[in-house]
Amino acid sequence: MIVTADEVNRSFKGTLDLLNSRAEGLQAFDMSERGFWRSFAAIWLTLPAYIVSVAFERLRLGLLVPNHPLLDSFWIDAVVAFGQVASFVALPVAMIWGTRKLGLTHRYVPFVIVMNWVSVMTMLVMSVPVLLLILGWAPPPLASLFSLAFFIIVLRAQWFATKATLGLPGLPAFGIVAFGVLLNSLIQAAMRGILT
DSSP states (O other): OOOOHHHHHHHHHHHHHHHTTOGGGGGGSOOSHHHHHHHHHGGGGGHHHHHHHHHHHHHHTTOOOTTSOSSOOHHHHHHHHHHHHHHHHHHHHHHHHHHHHHTOGGGHHHHHHHHHHHHHHHHHHHHHHHHHHHHTSSOHHHHHHHHHHHHHHHHHHHHHHHHHHHTOOHHHHHHHHHHHHHHHHHHHHHHHHHHO
C-alpha cells in the first residue's frame, strides 16, 4: 500500500494538533481499515531517520570514514533496519493484548493508526540531534541536550495521543507510553548488542 501525499499531509497535521493537545487532530487521520494498514506503510517515510541511524552506528563502531559509502555493510544495514521496524511495530503488537486487558478492543485501530503516525514523526524528530552530532555541528553534550528536549516533546505527544485515542486518564496513558519507551529501549539495546 502506498501512502498518498494528501494522507501524509493530513496525518502530520493531526500529529501536530495532538502535540498541541488538540483532540480535534484525531479527525485528520483515516480511521478506516485501509487507514490502519496504510499507517504501517508510513514507516517508509522514516527512511531519512534510518540513514541517520546507520551513520550513527557506523560512527559508534568506528567505521564512519569520509568519502566512503555509508551503506556498504549489509550486516549493519540489516540490523539497523530490523531495529527500526521492530521499534515501529512493538507497541501496536503489544497493545493487541493491552487493549483486550483494558476492555478497549474497539479503540485498538484508532490507537494504532494515530500512534504509527506519531511514531513516524518521533523517529524523524529524534534523528535531528543525532544528525547534528554526526555532522560535527553539535558536540556530544549539546546533541544530548537536544535529544532530551525532543524526547520530552515527543513523549508528551505520545501521551496525549494515547489518552485521546484510548479514552484513558492521564496516568494510565502515561503507563502505556512508558511501556512503549521500555520496549524501544530493549530493542535498541539488543540491536547495539548484536552489532558490537
